[in-house]
Amino acid sequence: xxxxxxxxxxxxxxxxxxxxxxxxxxxxxxxxxxxxxxxxxxxxxxxxxxxxxxxxxxxxxxxxxxxxxxxxxxxxxxxxxxxxxxxxxxxxxxxxxxxxxxxxxxxxxxxxxxxxxxxxxxxxxxxxxxxxxxxxxxxxxxxxxxxxxxxxxxxxxxxxxxxxxxxxxxxxxxxxxxxxxxxxxxxxxxxxxxxxxxxxxxxxxxxxxxxxxxxxxxxxxxxxxxxxxxxxxxxxxxxxxxxxxxxxxxxxxxxxxxxxxxxxxxxxxxxxxxxxxxxxx
Amino acid sequence: xxxxxxxxxxxxxxxxxxxxxxxxxxxxxxxxxxxxxxxxxxxxxxxxxxxxxxxxxxxxxxxxxxxxxxxxxxxxxxxxxxxxxxxxxxxxxxxxxxxxxxxxxxxxxxxxxxxxxxxxxxxxxxxxxxxxxxxxxxxxxxxxxxxxxxxxxxxxxxxxxxxxxxxxxxxxxxxxxxxxxxxxxxxxxx
Numbered sequence: 001x002x003x004x005x006x007x008x009x010x011x012x013x014x015x016x017x018x019x020x021x022x023x024x025x026x027x028x029x030x031x032x033x034x035x036x037x038x039x040x041x042x043x044x045x046x047x048x049x050x051x052x053x054x055x056x057x058x059x060x061x062x063x064x065x066x067x068x069x070x071x072x073x074x075x076x077x078x079x080x081x082x083x084x085x086x087x088x089x090x091x092x093x094x095x096x097x098x099x100x101x102x103x104x105x106x107x108x109x110x111x112x113x114x115x116x117x118x119x120x121x122x123x124x125x126x127x128x129x130x131x132x133x134x135x136x137x138x139x140x141x142x143x144x145x146x147x148x149x150x151x152x153x154x155x156x157x158x159x160x161x162x163x164x165x166x167x168x169x170x171x172x173x174x175x176x177x178x179x180x181x182x183x184x185x186x187x188x189x190x191x192x193x194x195x196x197x198x199x200x201x202x203x204x205x206x207x208x209x210x211x212x213x214x215x216x217x218x219x220x221x222x223x224x225x226x227x228x229x230x231x232x233x234x235x236x237x238x239x240x241x242x243x244x245x246x247x248x249x250x251x252x253x254x255x256x257x258x259x260x261x262x263x264x265x266x267x268x269x270x271x272x273x274x275x276x277x278x279x280x281x
Numbered sequence: 282x283x284x285x286x287x288x289x290x291x292x293x294x295x296x297x298x299x300x301x302x303x304x305x306x307x308x309x310x311x312x313x314x315x316x317x318x319x320x321x322x323x324x325x326x327x328x329x330x331x332x333x334x335x336x337x338x339x340x341x342x343x344x345x346x347x348x349x350x351x352x353x354x355x356x357x358x359x360x361x362x363x364x365x366x367x368x369x370x371x372x373x374x375x376x377x378x379x380x381x382x383x384x385x386x387x388x389x390x391x392x393x394x395x396x397x398x399x400x401x402x403x404x405x406x407x408x409x410x411x412x413x414x415x416x417x418x419x420x421x422x423x424x425x426x427x428x429x430x431x432x433x434x435x436x437x438x439x440x441x442x443x444x445x446x447x448x449x450x451x452x453x454x455x456x457x458x459x460x461x462x463x464x465x466x467x468x469x470x471x
Contacts, residue, residue: 002325004455058450065410065448066381068374108381166373169451217380218373 040195056220066119082198234259307468321457
């Protein structure tokens with residue numbers, strides 16, 4: 001077990017360390033430049049996901065042959081699209097990359113099977129609605145710490161759910177995504193800044209892809225996936241807390257996150273009930 | 282005496298019915314065949330598993346091995362390691378990704394006769410969408426009539442593959458890269 005535990009720890013630890021160091025430097029350097037800060041943090045998070053994938057799977061597969069292979073490319077693509085969104089037409093870009101991600105999932109079945117088109121449209125709608133909600137509505141109403149922490153809790157719980165569903169590696173990537181976003185939440189709290197709209201776009205594409213992978217190709221319960229998908233929407237309620245006093249911000253953060261924690265807890269209970277842990281090792 | 286000649290005649294006729302003509306095709310009988318694998322576990326033991334659902338054919342020509350061939354299709358979600366939770370994990374994207382790749386296949390490309398009973402069958406093995414050459418070392422067990430008078434032929438053999446070559450890299454090296462295959466196939470002449 002030591003060898004596997006150390007491999008898993010490395011697979012999680014290195015991406016977190018990278019995001020912590022690079023993110024701290026970036027926040028410190030561009031604290032007052034919101035757009036540059038958002039772009040940099042987006043690329044740092046994408047880099048963290050890429051590193052997590054590299055360590056979990058032992059390399060990138062190019063050209064990608066299955067939906068899971070697209071994860072690091074989607075992370076980079078989301079960061080790139082996020083940059084373009086600063087020049088306007090944000091919904092169009094979000095719709096475009098949502099459709100691309102959906103097609104990637106169902107490409108092999110799409111040819112000659114029109115029913116699969118419904119799946120493509122449904123998944124596109126899921127991604128697009130999530131992107132609009134998180135990027136435009138929730139991001140405006142949250143501090144960087146509140147948004148990142150909400151997403152971190154959902155992704156972290158997703159790691160547990162996907163692991164219980166039968167995929168340890170995808171669970172590790174989701175868990176690492178959660179921890180990376182947790183690091184971003186801490187940094188955003190310390191510097192009392194926003195994280196911008198690119199981080200939520202990366203979260204939507206990567207986490208929703210992981211959830212769909214878990215449901216379609218492992219045995220993640222659909223109920224758990226839906227609950228985790230909507231958990232961050234609890235951040236719709238409330239207002240951003242930018243108070244300079246740390247204790248006040250901390251209190252507001254805790255209050256704000258209660259809704260997300262509740263949804264995540266219900267999702268985890270459903271995962272444990274519907275896909276109980278095993279002892280195969 | 283007449284009874285003796287009669288039984289002799291019947292034996293000759295029965296034998297004639299079960300001889301292998303040139304390039305006969307056999308359909309694999311899964312009820313009397315097995316595909317088993319063995320993989321190392323933390324350097325202290327082996328885990329065995331099998332595939333419960335597979336199908337295929339093989340062609341055998343005693344006088345011309347170049348006409349021999351084998352085609353096998355294995356349902357990846359039929360993997361059975363005697364522990365359902367582990368089977369669930371093996372079917373997941375961590376290993377076989379059975380939902381996206383429901384079959385693994387072997388299609389022979391060359392057959393080399395080593396001696397009267399031993400053959401090396403090389404072919405393309407496809408697992409998880411990746412195709413790599415694989416050589417099976419097979420031995421003829423025998424040929425003869427089955428319970429319903431059909432002609433049967435049986436083989437047994439082994440091969441070793443590296444799962445990392447097929448993009449199955451999870452838990453390396455704690456769970457070994459080398460996977461030993463044991464194949465026992467009995468076919469019914471078509």
